[in-house]
Amino acid sequence: MAESWTSLLVVRKPAHLKRMLSGRPAKALAVNTGPRRQLHLALHHDDLRLTQQQQQQRVLLQHYRSLGHMPFKRPAPVPHQGTESGGESESSSRPPPAKQQKTSMQKALPDTTVYIVQAKLDVGGISELFELAEHHTKGACRNAMDADVIITAIAMRRRLERHVPWDIAETKAVVTPAWLRDSVDHGRALPCGDYVAIQDLLETTVEHCPDCNCKPCACSDGDSEAATPRFEAKQLPSPLSSPSTPVKQRAMSTSTKKEEKKPVVPQPVPEHLLPPDPPIPTNLAKLDYMSRYACQRASPxxxxxxxxxxxxxxxxxxxxxxxEARSALSYERAVSIIKAYPHEIRSLKQVEKLPFIGVKITGLIEEFLDTGKITEAQTINASERFQTLSLFSSIYGIGPSTAIRLYNLGLRSLNDLEVYYGVEPEDVALQSQIVEVEEKPRKPAWQRGQHKGDEGLGDSWTRVALGLREDLAKKIPRAEVEEMGRVVMRELEELEPGCVSTIVGGYRRGKMESNDVDIVFTHPDPSKVKGLCKRLVRKLHERGMVTHVMHLSGFHAHNALRTHHWDSLEKALTVFIMPPSSPFHTGVRRRLDLIFAVPDVYWTAVIGWTGSIMFQRDIRQWAKDKHGMKFDSSGITRRYDSKEFFPKTEKEAFDLLGLEWVEPKWRNADL
Known part of the structure; x- marks a missing residue:
């Protein structure tokens, strides 16, 4: 029985399959990825009644098979139903679209054979790369040995070796997919050094790169036409009519525009987003070491x-x-008030009128004045329990509750933790991962420790921190902190010119060494900030400078009634390693936190992430008690009507809250 064609459908996205197949008893005869990464489905009706799920599975199966190294198959042409012979003759006299495209383009890499590693690529990316290889290179081969260039999104040697033997990889140029896309856009082979997929293969990749320095290509000086895009100006007909512009023609127009564009003059950064020059001094005479709020005291x-x-x-x-959170807070307040006391304490009379110094702490101070030490502190410091809990909680992601649980299980050392979590430090050091999770708000300080359960970031991040503990435990000198800031800003400038940043945390308060590095970023254009954190992280990850990442959150609306203080900014916690080109490159991994804020709340973010913890706690308390406002890193709001306030500078934020200006070096209200 002859089959009758009923429809020829174009599906722009695989996600549209379900909607298009719903209620249609049909079978896919051909599946192909066209020049716009579309699925061309030739469908016909028959007597076979398939469920929707079976229809979808069959169509997708055909599509995945077509993504291998087999040539793509196009569906048979659709005969016209009209009776006008003129239309039919016009259609039949026109050459097939594929042939038209081949005759109207010049291959950008005619002498280059590529091998595409499909791991870590999505379906659309695989389809795009194979199409580019088909039309703009000598071809995509089945064996990496036969290729001139290996294209992969893998950034770690150990993972690449699952797909390509290392001895073969060392004889090829191993680059990221961006190399093929950009080379096609430019109409010639670009240098591979900027696109190397694995840093260990940088030298061999540059050596074997088929760029202009190694092989003749379309960008020779003698042929100006060869350097231009390889498409003709006229519009190419699409295999099936569609209002959208084909990918190849869009690439042509984009490439032409890039060549015609004049150099973009960077816009000056607004003065209010830059730190004051010279710095604003603190009037210490207006600060009161007797105040109950740390934000009104100078704490060196x-x-x-x-x-x-x-x-x-x-x-x-x-x-x-x-x-014991309440007791811990009492001692924290006592430490804070003593840090701000400007004279050496020699007698109890000096501390009798200080706030937060109760009977118990007065007795401890008296003992210290008599003996130079506090017996309770010495006993605690020498106890096995305190030492073990301190050791466990030094691993990033393990909070007090988890540390106590592990101690009660009989664990006493980091080796015990490695066995418990199944961690091999060598394996963790070789792995590279980006873990994306939705952030869980932190509890207020007085609630922490009252409920069982992990307070950290989960076992996956704990395993990473445990495996890298030797590196992460090393202090970071100020000079290296500054170099990390410069390196990250260079990469960010390539992504989005015009950004500004401030290194915050202990570095900004004057510490000579830091446990980690926190950097707050913004851009004068708020629309360019959203999503920039993830873009930067992925760029650093591809360049091998970020080895492990956990995205905690994107932007959330500021909530004046929120009870916790974990801000709603876009941020990522990462493990960073200096690039080999840096004079500070030692191979040691460092903790680096990236925080992105829109320009309206940039300075509140800087204040919040500068610290110290006690200083920030008392700013929040001051804003609530004295002005009925809510302050945190993501903004200032009035509580009764949720009106938002946007200070233009850091000092303006202090002025808004009715506080004297306190330089970061005087905000060390903790030890």
Whole structure:
């Protein structure tokens, strides 16, 4: 029985299959990816009654088979139903679309054979690369040995070796998919050094790259026409009519526009997004060390009573590790008030009128004045339990509750933790991953430790931190912190020119060494900030500078009634390694946090992430008590009507809250 064609459909996205096949008892005879990465489905009716799920599975199966190294098959042409002979003759006299395209383009890489590693590529990406290889290179081969260039999205040697033997990879140019796309756009083979997929293969990739320095190509000086895009100006007919512009023609127009564009003059950054020059000094005479709010006190990095503060802080840490949050907060406030006391304490009379110094802490201070130490602090510091809990909680992602649970299970050392979590440090160091999760808001400090369960970022991130603990435990000197900031800003400038940033955290408060590096970014154009964090992270990951990433969140609406203080900014917590070109490159991995804020809340984000913890807590409390406002890193709002306030500068934020200006170096209200 002859089959009758009923429809020839164009599906622009695979996700549209379900909608197009719904209620249609049909069978796919041909599946192909066309020049616009569309699925061409030739459908006909028959007596076979398939369920919708079976129809979809059959169509998708045909599509996936067509994505291999087999040539694509086009569906048979659709006969016209009209009776006018003129239309039929016109259609029949026109050559097939594929032939028209081949005759109207010049291959950008005619002498280059590519091998495409499909791992870590989505269906659309695979389809696009094979199409580019088909039309613009010598071809895509089945064996990596036969290729001139290996194209892969894999960035780690160990993972690449699952698909290509390392000894073969060392004899080829191994580049990212962007190399093929950009080479096609430019009409010639681009240098591979900027697109190397794996840093270990940089030298061999440059050596074997089929660019202008190695092989003759279409960009020779003697032929100006060869350097132009390989498409003709006239519009190419599409295999099936569609209002959208074909990919190849869009590439032509984009490439032409790029050549015709004049150099973009960078717009000056608004002055209010830059730090004041010279810095605004703090009027210490207007600050009061007797104030109950740390944001009204000057707290230096090192105070005259630093030894006493260290003893009290041991007791504070112990209370915090044991889940006694209220007691820990009492000691934290006492430490904060002593840090701001401008004179060395020699008698109890000096502390009698200080806030937050109760009977218990007064007795501890008296003991310290008599003996130079506090017995309770010394006992705690020498105990196995305190040492073990401190050790466990030093692993990023393990909070007090988890540390106590692990201790109660009998674990006592980091080796015990490795066995418990199944961690092999060598394997973790070789792995590279981007883990994307939705952030869980942190509880207020007074609620932490009251409920069982992990307070960290989950076992996956804990395993990474445990495997990299030796590197992450090393302090970062100020010079290296500044170099990390310069390296990241260079990469960001390539993505989105005009961004500004501030290195915050302990570095900004004057610490000579940091445990990690926090950087806050923004752009004068708010529309360019959203999504920029993930774009930067992926770029750093592809360049081998970020080895592990956990995205905590994107932007969320500022909520004046929110009870927790984990801000709603876009941020990523990463593990960073200096590029080989940096003079600070040692191979040591560092903790790097990237925080992105729209320009309206840039300075509140800078204040919030600068710290210290006690200073920030008291700014929030001051805003609530004195002005009925809510302050956090993502903005300032009035509580009763949720009106938002956007300070233009950091000092303006202090002015808005009725606070004297306090430089970052005087915000060290913690040890």
């Amino acid at each position: 990095l090192v105070c005259p009573n630093q030894a006493l503060v260290r003893e009290l802080d041991i007791i504070r840490r112990s209370r915090d590790l044991e889940g």
